[in-house]
C-alpha cells in the first residue's frame with residue numbers, strides 16, 4: 001500500500017469563500033450590506049473569482065429587469081383588482 005498522501009486537494013470547485021459570497025450576493029447587489037468589512041470581503045472575492053462575479057452580474061441583471069418591469073407596468077391591474085375587492089365587500 002502506498003503511503004502517499006492525497007489529502008491536499010487544490011481543485012475544489014466551490015470553496016468556503018464562494019459559499020460566503022453566495023450568501024451575501026443578494027444583499028450586495030441590493031446595496032443592503034452595511035458592514036464595511038463584509039462589503040470589502042465580497043467585493044474582493046468578486047474581483048478574484050470569475051464564477052462568483054458572473055453569478056453576481058446575473059443576479060444584478062435579473063434584479064434590474066424586475067425593477068424595470070415593476071416601474072413600467074401601469075398599476076391599472078392592481079387598481080382593478082382592488083376595485084373588485086372593494087365591490088365584493
Ligand SMILES: [Zn+2]
Nearest residue numbers: 017018049052
Ligand atoms: Zn467565488
